[in-house]
Amino acid sequence: MIEEADFKCLRCGHEFKAPYEKGKIEERFCPKCRSNSVRHIKKKL
Amino acid sequence: MMDVGRHPRIKLLTYSEIEEISGYIGNFRIKIRRKARYVDENECTACDECVEVCPVIVPKEHQMGLASRKAIYIPFPQAVPSAHLIDIEACLGFDPIACSKCAEKCDKNCINYDDKDKIIEFDVGSIIVATGMDVYDPTEFDEYGYTRFENVLTSMEFEILTGPGGVTKGELIRPTDRKVPKSIGFIQCVGSRCEKRGNPYCSNVCCMNTIKDTLLLKEYYHDIECKVFYVDIRASGKGFEDFYRRSKGLGVKYIRGIPGDIREDPKTKNLILTVENTSKGSIEEHELEMIVLSVGLVPRYDSDVIQKLLTLSTTSDGFLMEVHPKLTPIDAPTSGVFFAGCCEAPKDIKDSVTQASGAAARALTILSQDKVKIEAVTSIIDEDKCTSCGICADVCPYGAIIVDKKAKIPAKVIEAACKGCGTCAAECKFDAIRMRHFSDEQIMAQLEAILEENPEEKIVVFACNWCSYPGADLVGISRMQYPVSPRIVRTMCSGRVDEKFILHAFELGAPIVLVTGCHPVDCHYIDAQQWAQRRVERLWDKLERKGIRPERLQLEWISASEVGKFVKTMEELEEMRKKVTREEIEETKRILSKIKK
Numbered sequence: 133m134i135e136e137a138d139f140k141c142l143r144c145g146h147e148f149k150a151p152y153e154k155g156k157i158e159e160r161f162c163p164k165c166r167s168n169s170v171r172h173i174k175k176k177l
Numbered sequence: 178m179m180d181v182g183r184h185p186r187i188k189l190l191t192y193s194e195i196e197e198i199s200g201y202i203g204n205f206r207i208k209i210r211r212k213a214r215y216v217d218e219n220e221c222t223a224c225d226e227c228v229e230v231c232p233v234i235v236p237k238e239h240q241m242g243l244a245s246r247k248a249i250y251i252p253f254p255q256a257v258p259s260a261h262l263i264d265i266e267a268c269l270g271f272d273p274i275a276c277s278k279c280a281e282k283c284d285k286n287c288i289n290y291d292d293k294d295k296i297i298e299f300d301v302g303s304i305i306v307a308t309g310m311d312v313y314d315p316t317e318f319d320e321y322g323y324t325r326f327e328n329v330l331t332s333m334e335f336e337i338l339t340g341p342g343g344v345t346k347g348e349l350i351r352p353t354d355r356k357v358p359k360s361i362g363f364i365q366c367v368g369s370r371c372e373k374r375g376n377p378y379c380s381n382v383c384c385m386n387t388i389k390d391t392l393l394l395k396e397y398y399h400d401i402e403c404k405v406f407y408v409d410i411r412a413s414g415k416g417f418e419d420f421y422r423r424s425k426g427l428g429v430k431y432i433r434g435i436p437g438d439i440r441e442d443p444k445t446k447n448l449i450l451t452v453e454n455t456s457k458g459s460i461e462e463h464e465l466e467m468i469v470l471s472v473g474l475v476p477r478y479d480s481d482v483i484q485k486l487l488t489l490s491t492t493s494d495g496f497l498m499e500v501h502p503k504l505t506p507i508d509a510p511t512s513g514v515f516f517a518g519c520c521e522a523p524k525d526i527k528d529s530v531t532q533a534s535g536a537a538a539r540a541l542t543i544l545s546q547d548k549v550k551i552e553a554v555t556s557i558i559d560e561d562k563c564t565s566c567g568i569c570a571d572v573c574p575y576g577a578i579i580v581d582k583k584a585k586i587p588a589k590v591i592e593a594a595c596k597g598c599g600t601c602a603a604e605c606k607f608d609a610i611r612m613r614h615f616s617d618e619q620i621m622a623q624l625e626a627i628l629e630e631n632p633e634e635k636i637v638v639f640a641c642n643w644c645s646y647p648g649a650d651l652v653g654i655s656r657m658q659y660p661v662s663p664r665i666v667r668t669m670c671s672g673r674v675d676e677k678f679i680l681h682a683f684e685l686g687a688p689i690v691l692v693t694g695c696h697p698v699d700c701h702y703i704d705a706q707q708w709a710q711r712r713v714e715r716l717w718d719k720l721e722r723k724g725i726r727p728e729r730l731q732l733e734w735i736s737a738s739e740v741g742k743f744v745k746t747m748e749e750l751e752e753m754r755k756k757v758t759r760e761e762i763e764e765t766k767r768i769l770s771k772i773k774k
């Protein structure tokens with residue numbers, strides 16, 4: 133299921149929301165610095 | 178087709194389906210189901226007497242239901258062999274016999290109601306996939322009334338209607354009154370180049386197909402009025418622009434704009450379309466007697482069958498993916514398999530013939546040799562360490578590993594199929610896979626040499642052989658400058674970068690580690706790159722849990738031509754490196770050595 137998720141750029145620190153589908157691997161990039169070092173921030177339960 | 182059927186060295190198996198393909202380049206074994214025809218194809222002379230007596234009438238698939246056929250039939254006039262077959266689903270049945278009119282009529286006793294499907298197997302050295310495509314179904318474009326108005330046809334139906342083997346033997350008639358239409362409109366790009374409906378790609382053939390249709394119409398029906406509604410005309414092949422000009426010269430009107438809707442005059446059954454003419458900036462209405470929707474090409478509805486049989490991949494548009502779109506456009510990622518025609522991408526007849534000739538030549542390069550040469554970089558299984566978990570087989574993009582999980586039989590690499598990406602070695606949790614070249618020992622030794630002195634001044638960069646490493650090379654060739662701290666470790670694929678390499682680099686004092694490789698669409702090992710991304714994402718979590726800043730592990734997809742991106746990345750990482758303190762490095766070392774213990 134596609135949902136909005138939180139991401140953090142590990143290059144510039146920018147945090148943003150983007151569509152996310154569990155298990156799907158796709159090229160992600162930071163909208164601010166264009167780096168691919170983009171980490172999905174999992175929700176803490 | 179006839180020539181192929183008669184050729185002494187070609188075995189043509191029609192009305193057959195592939196059930197299984199095993200083996201590898203030079204040694205494929207194919208299992209084929211030859212479907213029961215219920216008619217002896219060697220004896221049948223296609224006299225058609227059986228057809229005349231058959232009482233069952235069904236729509237004819239080959240003519241998209243515009244014509245009908247009997248339950249005993251020949252699929253299309255040029256079919257090879259030229260013999261009838263019985264459509265068992267449509268036949269009134271012969272178990273028990275309900276009709277048997279065809280059998281009674283056939284003097285040669287060709288009908289055999291006891292015929293059964295046959296399974297045959299044989300070996301081949303290479304395989305050419307030429308499974309073709311389907312055409313787009315425009316039903317979802319409801320505003321064009323394809324399902325409501327009889328005089329709205331698709332370009333495929335128009336072809337069937339006007340082709341010499343068609344229902345009207347080439348005579349153009351409009352469906353509602355069976356008269357030659359006085360005006361025809363063609364709407365381009367139906368189902369193509371649209372993100373919201375249909376497909377985002379250009380179907381390549383529709384513009385030229387419409388131009389060809391208008392030329393034929395003008396040749397046979399001089400007074401017919403033809404209008405083409407288009408976004409832009411793509412006439413980029415040899416002689417295509419001349420074709421386009423000829424069409425315009427014959428009076429075909431090209432109107433830049435895609436119609437918004439089509440209405441039908443209930444009395445005349447003429448069609449009225451509204452369009453914004455973007456060249457003039459005006460809203461126009463055009464009344465036409467017939468409309469042809471120039472529908473795009475789509476992957477075959479069952480292309481996933483061949484995809485699974487041969488462990489192939491598809492590009493985002495659903496067509497089968499070649500090894501490399503520019504360098505090896507004919508080769509499938511599975512060695513010994515080649516593509517011809519639209520299974521790989523929409524293409525016209527000329528391009529299909531060109532690709533098919535290339536595919537035949539590529540196949541011959543294998544068949545003409547006793548042995549094939551493969552790259553020396555392959556993986557080797559250590560059977561003593563293998564637990565038969567099957568992970569390697571799951572991640573191998575080429576299906577080059579066989580594991581019997583149930584029987585606990587250790588993994589086995591089919592060396593002829595292995596391309597040496599190293600993903601299996603990086604994913605095996607039991608260290609049971611060794612690579613020939615780019616071995617663990619070699620990579621670890623490189624890391625130790627790089628980080629032997631002043632590790633805090635170095636950035637460890639794992640770069641793949643095909644994109645990022647040549648990218649770095651091009652930076653040098655282009656005499657561009659970047660900081661001196663990065664030290665490159667080459668691997669065949671980013672998928673080879675094992676978690677232990679990254680952790681070892683941190684353990685040896687590396688302040689920053691970068692994993693870089695091809696963008697996903699460029700991966701030279703189908704999708705092995707994705708395993709690098711998954712691994713890095715997993716490691717970010719792991720590092721954080723251990724108290725190591727995940728930011729110190731970086732990821733970047735850099736193609737061979739992205740010199741600017743390479744330089745920018747190195748400059749940014751250099752800034753990050755400067756911020757990693759000696760204390761932080763020492764703490765990392767301490768954490769990692771503690772985990773090891």
Ligand code: SF4
Binds near residue numbers: 563565567568570588
């Ligand atoms: S991943 Fe390793 S342990 Fe698992 S089957 Fe493959 S070689 Fe054996």
Ligand code: SF4
Binds near residue numbers: 573596598599601
């Ligand atoms: S090295 Fe790559 S291609 Fe070879 S077996 Fe392992 S995963 Fe498959």
Ligand SMILES: [Zn+2]
Binds near residue numbers: 141143163164
């Ligand atoms: Zn960023």
